[in-house]
Amino acid sequence: MxxxxxxxxxxxxxxxxxxxxxxxxxxxxxxxxxxxxxxxxxxxxxxxxxxxxxxxxxxxxxxxxxxxxxxxxxxxxxxxxxxxxxxxxxxxxxxxxxxxxxxxxxxxxxxINYQQKLSYERQRRTQHLAARDLIRNLAHEIKNPLGGIRGAAQLLEMTFGKAADITDYTKVIIEQSDRLKTLVDNLLGPQRPNPMSLANIHYVVEKVLSLEAMATKDKIRFEKDYDPSLPELMLDVDAMQQTFINIISNAIQALTESNTERPLIKIQTRAVNGMVINGFKYPTSICVSITDNGPGIPESIMPKIFYPMVTSRSKGNGLGLSIAQSIVERHNGTIECESHKGKTTFSVILPIKKDVFKSEEI
Missing domain, CATH: 3.30.450.20 (PAS domain)
Structure with missing residues (x-):
């Protein structure tokens, strides 16, 4: 041939x-x-x-x-x-x-399943980008007056600081303004991304796991299945660490809140060939799979888990996966999720090479 x-x-x-x-x-x-x-x-x-x-x-x-x-x-x-x-x-x-x-x-x-997957990815990406832009525009509109509200409260406190009741009120305004500012900053995401540098994906994952292991105090078992032959990638290391922190923290919280017996998080790395990501086929990619044996994600929110402000947890803000998806997309990658009771897997897929082909499937 x-x-x-x-x-x-x-x-x-x-x-x-x-x-x-x-x-x-x-x-x-x-x-x-x-x-x-x-x-x-x-x-x-x-x-x-x-x-x-x-x-x-x-x-x-x-x-x-x-x-x-x-x-x-x-x-x-x-x-x-x-x-x-x-x-x-x-x-x-x-x-x-x-x-x-x-x-x-x-x-x-x-x-047929592959065709359905591509269609779902197109729809999810379009909706994710639209939701992200809407949230960011709204966050900018909220952030602008917040500084003025906080400043006015501080001025009132300086002017009428001797009045105890005024101080109580201004303290609430300042604290809530700071809380909203933190939320808005999370919605906006990183405004000045770090430069990319060659890094080993296992270095990034190991750094996150060392932090999470200390936080969980060995109450959750981490199982590793690495492919040591994987090459280095061009990564924003700090941002990619945040991606894995968000995903693994979600898994830890799901395992903890559900009181899962023998809680386990398994991290696997593999090379995959011919992946189609956002309409382009990459010859070789790295896949980092994070699997937990928790209760699974409710079917009602599965199609929307990467949207901002979507969460099944009472104390969650629904920003972790949205931020993780944005970071991975900046690396030309994607995140996939499969979930049912007893097993949830998030796969972070990052292309290795830049020579890509426009997929005829997209």
């Missing part, structure tokens, strides 16, 4: 496979590896028919005609594929014929 053509196929978010005249898989791209969860060498030991659920009778019949002359190709929707019949995935599949020196099939596969 020409190098340019192979490079293009490897860059696609769509899973592509080629078969020979007996349906044996002779090529599978990176997206096909990810879709089926196996290496291309394993895929090349299989036939296309091995991956298709035997209950898909119409598809199997069409495949039996696929290598005949005048074959025009066909598409099939909501097809169950996978080696294990009890663990299949639903996909859309397009099959066409190629010929020349050899004859075989070109198979294009798109995961």
């Amino acid at each position: 020409p190098t340019d053509a192979k490079t293009i196929l490897e860059s696609l978010a769509t899973a592509i496979m080629l078969t020979d005249g007996q349906y044996k898989i002779i090529y599978a791209n990176t997206s096909a590896e990810q879709l089926f969860g196996m290496s291309r060498s394993k895929l090349r030991s299989l036939k296309l028919t091995d991956l298709i659920n035997r209950h898909e009778k119409n598809l199997m019949e069409n495949l039996s005609r696929a290598l005949k002359a005048n074959f025009q190709g066909f598409s099939a929707s909501d097809i169950a594929v996978g080696i294990d019949p009890s663990h299949t995935i639903s996909v859309d599949m397009s099959i066409s014929q190629y010929s020349g020196k050899n004859k075989g099939l070109i198979v294009e596969i798109k995961s």
